[in-house]
Amino acid sequence: MSKAPYPNHFIRAMTSNDLKNGKHDYIYTRFPPEPNGYLHLGHAKSICLNFGLAEHLGGKCNLRFDDTNPEKESLEYMEAIRDSVAWLGFEWEKLCYASDYYDHLYGFALELIDKGLAYVDNLNAEQMREYRGTLTEVGKDSPNRDRAPAENRDLFERMRAGEFGEGAYTLRAKIDMGSPNISMRDPIIYRIRFAHHYRAGDKWCIYPMYDFTHCISDALEGITHSLCTLEFQDNRALYDWFLANITLEENLIGEKGKLMPRQIEFGRSNLEYTVASKRKLIQLVTQGHVNGWDDPRLTTLVGLRRRGYTPASIRNFCAEIGVTKKDSTIDMAVLENAIRQDLEASATRVFGVLKPLKLVITNYAEGESETFTVKNHPKDETMGTREIPFGREIYIDQDDFMLEPPADFFRLGPGREVRLRYGYAITCNEVIQDQHGNVVELHCTYDPLTAKGKTSDGRKIKGIIHWVSAAHAVDAQVRVYDRLYNEPNPGAAEDFISLINPESLQTFDNAKLEPSVLDASTDDRFQFERVGYFCFDSVDHCENKVVMNRTVSLRDTWAKRTV
């Protein structure tokens, strides 16, 4: 699909301004995920912002793993995240890891200690909380706050050497226990953890905290603009404090060492009817409420990918929702619009029947058959044509027949005439029902003079339905997805698990598809005409069993009015 112009937003204005007035010669951003879960649509916004902005302004962007908490992180997550960023179509300048900076970080901690700006504390977690104060009351100084630098250094070195147990000591920045900004009340910068790190192995038993690590990582990489979400606004004071109080080697900073990276915050976007928090996603996955991180009902990037969303559609979605300083709630329809736009232009048209109803054309000779040559796309000739077989017995969709149709139902009913798309007009003469009254088969007659859209007497045939030749049909399992929740904001509910939409996955085991789908490659996308957009399931589809996922339905003004 066509590439949307780069959207205007306040960060674009700030950065291009920094370029214009010569503050920077180039801009350098980074996308800094923690490898402790899978990426979702919220991350896509940040990815598109960071990579997209750099791309737009001719700058650079790193992919950096913010991996300072070994207990929650893993190689599996890291690889999945890296692959998702690449899948979205972005190229990083460098692939970085905060864990690669552990030596530097340790050195900077020592520097702070020597300057009297950090101290080793032995308050336990509970005491620490008490000393910290509350939102409205200032904190109070730890009894260890004035420990001499030499002693702090000794203690810190012994922390690193593994002499103390977890929780026995922490290293804290010495800032201001009376600050109204709680993140400035002597924040912890190192904690003891005897944990194996997926990259650093067992080299360390002390690990740096986010606030300390992040700003320094940015500086080391020469990042000019450090974009993050709103909840880090208070942390910005700390970000600046650390960078102001350590000595950065000029050659490490990229731009002559004269400039510190600047943190800029933007608002998160939430999609209606979904959950995005890592905790909740992990719960859905590990408790088996969905089938893995890549369940097509999830708005994880791997889930969307398996569902059939294209990278371009997600990038356009991110461009569409914008970047501002306020948190927003995005309508599902915006996401659906993005993928429909892409697939409308690019998907091959085919016929597929999800709920087959057998239809016999009684005046069509038995054993006879013919093929129609039809366009793969109604407007794009370059997509070519294909042959679809037709015969005496076909399948139509159960939804295209009603026993007692209302006047504005254009499809089939007893005695009614419709056109088989690309084929003949047929009239329904007989309805076969089982003992429960279910319609099991239709007997129709066709009008041989109605091929190629014509009628012999000029009569208009309003109703057009799709069909699949019974003799040539390909059996398939088709999975139709609906929103995982019926609640617009399930994340806000006490029990978001019980809110799961029980009909979020419908499986049609008896679907019938036109044979041309067997010629397709596994990453092709299709429009089942009059139904929706579909792709092969990347996990379960194989040579012996056709399995397809519905990415999104077609807009359906008929279904809408009947609801």
Place this chain on the structure above:
RNA sequence: UGGGGCGUGGCGAAGUGGUCUAACGCACCGGAUUUUGAUUCCGGCAUUCGAAGGUUCAAAUCCUUCCGCCCCAGCCA
């Protein structure tokens, strides 16, 4: 009740003193075209910018007060 943010139509979002009776996208409502009730196309959809005052010839844009919502008290990020 400390600190930090944010409030423009149903949802997003432009706009930073005059061309704003406020762009654009989504949604919605018409109507045209159509062998997909799809697509496409045309048209409609805030006299009003959280509220109230004030400054000004002139405000969504400046000032004041008020109201509402979000974030911060992890040895998470």
